[in-house]
Amino acid sequence: MEQRIIHACGHEQAHDLTGFDSQQARKARWLKTTTCRDCFVAEKRAEEAAAAALSSAAISHLDLPLLTGTDRQISWASTIRTKRLAALTNLNSNADCYACLQVTDAKWWIDHRDLTDVDLMAAATQAADIQSATAARASITDMSRTA
Ligand SMILES: [Zn+2]
Structure with missing residues (x-):
């Protein structure tokens, strides 16, 4: 069943929840504590960019x-x-x-x-x-x- 979840970042996203009602409820509760997909990807990108900048600085003397x-x-x-x-x-x-x-x-x-x-x-x-x-x-x- 598709449910719209408001994530911790404040964005709403549709999720296809499967399983028993109790499982769906547990999954929905957990999803509310996470960031939405877009924010997750953006965070990952920012982390990678920061790591890349650190690496570049570390080898800039070479x-x-x-x-x-x-x-x-x-x-x-x-x-x-x-x-x-x-x-x-x-x-x-x-x-x-x-x-x-x-x-x-x-x-x-x-x-x-x-x-x-x-x-x-x-x-x-x-x-x-x-x-x-x-x-x-x-x-x-x-x-x-x-x-
Ligand atoms: Zn978000």
Whole structure:
């Protein structure tokens, strides 16, 4: 049964309540103590914006390289990188975070966004090793070409 509930924020919202009358009454009572959906979303957004601002401030002293990828990847990866680096550099030395600080591939940040801090640092170190190995191989090829 649809019921209009006045939420704690003062906004009215329709809810589809199911179950026995007593269950519906309990649910309605509980809903009255919560904020409406719009206010909930707005609060969440504000919290995220505040957290993002804190993260940006926390890493503002770092001289980060530009990310590479499509515009969409870069914009998403930049949010991820800011958040992860703020947490990483807060708990670890800059030397431990060095590999993470060097990763410029936007796709890498997106693909690895769910890793734990430890795994993220390990993955970054591995990526750096592969990159330098590839660079070394490329320079060997260059040398053999000029020889
Ligand atoms: Zn509201």
